[in-house]
Amino acid sequence: MTRHGPVLPLWLCETCDKPWPCVTRREELLGEYADASFTLAVYMGTYLVSAEQDMSWAQPDGLRRRFLGWVP
Structure with missing residues (x-):
């Protein structure tokens, strides 16, 4: 289970505080x-x-x- 979930409504990663989805979550x-x-x-x-x-x-x-550009 991931610890890299979004913090709403800012959509920041709860673990690394980067824009979600962060690199790890991706x-x-x-x-x-x-x-x-x-x-x-x-x-x-x-x-x-x-x-x-x-x-x-x-x-x-x-x-x-951010949300779809990295999806193959």
Whole structure:
């Protein structure tokens, strides 16, 4: 189980205090969804929708890159 979960509504990592998903969590998710990149994209898309609501001040393109740009 990860200790790199999001702290809401700021979407910072609870362990390393970096923007979530942090590098560690991304690596964990890539391992967990190694054979299911579409499912990972859908999963992260749900987080993106929530983050867009919480951080309405953030640039939408930046949030998309943050939540989906690293998904293969």
